[in-house]
Amino acid sequence: MKHELPKLPYALNALEPLISQRTLEFHYGKHHQAYVNNLNNLIEGTSFENADLVDIILKSDGGIFNNAAQVFNHTFYFMALKPRGGGKPRNKLYDALVYTFGTFEKFKEEFSKAGATLFGSGWVWLVADANNKLSIVKTSNAANPLCDNLTPIMTLDVWEHAYYLDTQNARPKYIENFWELIDWELIETRFENL
Amino acid sequence: MSFELPKLPYAYDALEPHIDARTMEIHHSKHHAGYTNNLNAAIAGTDLDGKCIGEILASVSRQSAAIRNNGGGYYNHDLFWKLMSPNGGGEPTGELQKAINDTFGGFEQFKDKFSKAAATRFGSGWAWLVKLSDGSLKICSTPNQDNPLMDDAEVKGTPILGLDVWEHAYYLKFQNRRPDYISEFFEVINWEEALKRFQD
Structure with missing residues (x-):
């Protein structure tokens, strides 16, 4: 299974001025993307090739773990941000x-x-x-x-x-x-x- | 007695264009200053108060995380500033050149291996060229502010380069391009200082 960079539910400038477009261009466009690419390259031909992301996180170590977990962590972080968010949960x-x-x-x-x-x-x-x-x-x-x-x-x-x-x-x-x-x-x- | 933020041996903009002035200023006046202040706070009133940094680092396995992290941060940055110079770059000379050639097969091989250690350190940390107690050289990397002087370091010895x-x-300046930063570091390495450390 090929892992993909998830689409963000907001534009890269949508969190300005609190998080800049430039930060998101690198953080999402470069770092998050690199973790996805590295993961896909590292699992090719291994037993993790068709595993889902959580499964890889639970069973791997070293470079595969680092990249799989960073894909999960960044997706989990970015998805729970939004412009004009904040306040309190209910x-x-x-x-x-x-x-x-x-x-x-x-x-x-x-x-x-x-x-x-x-x-x-x-x-x-x-x-x-x-x-x-x-x-x-x-x-x-x-x-x-x-x-x-x-x-x-x-x-x-x-x-x-x-x-x-x-x-x-x-x-x-x-x-x-x-x-x-x-x-x-x-x-x-x-x-x-x- | 408390530790003081060491003065930079050159101006903030002296390493331009390899390392930019803004990075140098924040790195020294905020990060290094922060480690220095936090180290002083962590040792105040303990039996480490008045000890030299080498002694503190040699006992970190028995100390708090604050002493490890800030003691390492204080020492590592002080060393790092000295190991760079506006007149730096080029290749090592003298005994250090010979030792590097003998150990790694040549300067380019050393440079590749050191650069790889720096590029592949995951998360925050340092890459080191270390002189072991038997006089031999080794390349390693450490997480966060750990260093080869710590008593529980995996590779223990005298840091020659950090x-x-x-x-x-x-x-x-470089954002996600850590390898570009590493190659710029080689343009400002103070090999004289590294040689001095190797000979001591």
Whole structure:
């Protein structure tokens, strides 16, 4: 099965000024695309050739894992952004966040702190365990919570390539902007489909 | 005693056009300054306060993540600035030239191997040319701000060359083209400094 770069549900300039068109041109057009291309090249002629993406993530390591997980991670991140997003989630997800973290603001604070303090390249995740209990986890480089039996609900890319053209060393500024772009409806759906 | 942000041995724009002034300024005045300040905060009031950076790095396996990360960041960047020069580039000389030729078969082979180590380090990290305790040379890479002076390093020894491949080192000028950045680094390598380190 050939993996493909997913089409974004918005134009590359649609997240301006919070995330620039230039950042998306590289992040989506170059980095995400390269992970897709590398994955397709690496799995050719291997037992992963016809496997679906999650299967590859769960069973591979090394270069195949890194590229497969980065394809998943970026798709998961980009799909849950939208122009004029932000605000708060509603319904079950809102209740679950308040139940777990005390208030929505506290969740936001903890998630932002996890993003700001992850050292090096990686991802911050809101995940659910087998009992639908929510938590925040950080992963390094390409690592994905699926490998720890956790289901991703939302993610934030804190590789420097996600923000360096826009906010340089000021990662917290990028994280602040991220909250204004979240597509909560989509993330609610992910939670409700658990 | 606390660590101070070392002054750059040249102006921010001195490595143009290979490394741009804006990158140098943010890299030094924000990233390196951040590691320096965070290192000072992490050792304040501990028995590491007053120790030299070499001693701190040689004990990181017993220290907090903050000391490992910021101690490494403080040391690595200081070394990195010294290993570049506006009059750099070219090829190594003297004993280092001989050692590189003997170990790798020639300068071009060394350059290929070092560049590959830098290009294939996944995520943030550094590529190194290391002098091992038996005097031999080895190329390796480390994640994040780890380095060959750390007591739990896979390849332990004296760093002769170090190349920062965190995206902040090249993203403003080269974006996703890390290999282009690596080849520009070779245009500014301060081989005199590398030779000095090799001889020490």
